[in-house]
Amino acid sequence: MNIGGKALLLFSGGQDSATCLAWALSRYKMVETVGFDYDQRHAIELQCRDQVRDQIAALNPEWEKRLGQDHIVDLSVLGEISETSLTRDVEIEMHETGLPSTFVPGRNLIFLNFAAAIGYRRGITTLIGGMCEADFSGYPDCRQDTLDQTMRSISMGMDKTFRLETPLMHISKAGAWNLANELGGQALIEVILEQTHTCYLGERGERQAWGYGCGHCPACDLRAKGWEKFSADQSNR
Numbered sequence: 001m002n003i004g005g006k007a008l009l010l011f012s013g014g015q016d017s018a019t020c021l022a023w024a025l026s027r028y029k030m031v032e033t034v035g036f037d038y039d040q041r042h043a044i045e046l047q048c049r050d051q052v053r054d055q056i057a058a059l060n061p062e063w064e065k066r067l068g069q070d071h072i073v074d075l076s077v078l079g080e081i082s083e084t085s086l087t088r089d090v091e092i093e094m095h096e097t098g099l100p101s102t103f104v105p106g107r108n109l110i111f112l113n114f115a116a117a118i119g120y121r122r123g124i125t126t127l128i129g130g131m132c133e134a135d136f137s138g139y140p141d142c143r144q145d146t147l148d149q150t151m152r153s154i155s156m157g158m159d160k161t162f163r164l165e166t167p168l169m170h171i172s173k174a175g176a177w178n179l180a181n182e183l184g185g186q187a188l189i190e191v192i193l194e195q196t197h198t199c200y201l202g203e204r205g206e207r208q209a210w211g212y213g214c215g216h217c218p219a220c221d222l223r224a225k226g227w228e229k230f231s232a233d234q235s236n237r
Contacts, residue, residue, distance in 0.1 A: 173226025
C-alpha cells in the first residue's frame with residue numbers, strides 16, 4: 001500500500017468516522033481530525049471523541065505515530081438557525097419534502113468549507129469524510145455529486161486543489177463493519193462497539209449487541225441492522 005502525506009478527517013466520534021480514522025491511519029503519514037459543535041442534540045458524541053481517537057491509535061504502533069492534532073470548531077450558529085430533530089428536542093419524523101426531520105440543511109457543505117480552511121492553514125489538502133449514499137437517510141449533502149461540486153468550489157475559492165476521500169460512500173452499514181474488521185480486527189470492532197456514539201437522541205444507557213443508543217431512531221436502526229447482517233455473514237464463513 002502506498003502511504004500518502006497528510007490528511008484531515010471530519011471526525012464526529014461515531015461508527016463511520018471511527019472506521020474512517022482507522023482507514024486513514026493505515027494510508028497517511030499524518031492524520032489530523034476535526035469535530036464540529038453545532039449544538040447537536042446528541043452532543044455526547046463530542047465527549048466520546050478523545051477516547052475513540054486514543055484507543056484506535058493505540059491498536060497499532062504505526063497508527064499511534066501518525067495520529068496528529070485534533071481541532072474543534074464552534075458552529076453553534078448552525079444549531080440556532082436549524083429547526084431540525086438533531087438540533088431541537090422534537091420528534092423525528094418525515095417531512096412532506098421526503099426528507100427526515102434529522103436533515104440539517106447545509107451541514108456537510110459547511111463542515112467541508114471549515115475543514116478546508118483549517119487544512120489550508122495546516123498545509124493539508126486531502127480531506128476525509130464518512131459520507132455514504134448506500135445506507136443513509138436520504139440527505140442530499142451526502143451524495144457523491146453534491147460533494148464533488150462542493151470540492152470544486154472549495155478548490156477554486158482557495159486557489160489550491162483540495163480533494164475529498166469518502167471510503168464508505170458506496171458500501172452498506174454491514175460493509176462498514178466489515179471494513180473495520182479488515183482494518184483492525186476484533187480489537188477495532190470492540191472500540192467501535194464500546195466507545196463510539198451514533199444515536200440521534202444522545203442516549204447512552206444499556207449496551208446493545210451493536211453498541212449504545214436508543215435502539216429506535218434512524219441512526220440506531222441503521223447501525224443495528226448493519227451489525228446484524230455483518231454478524232450473520234461472519235457466522236456463515
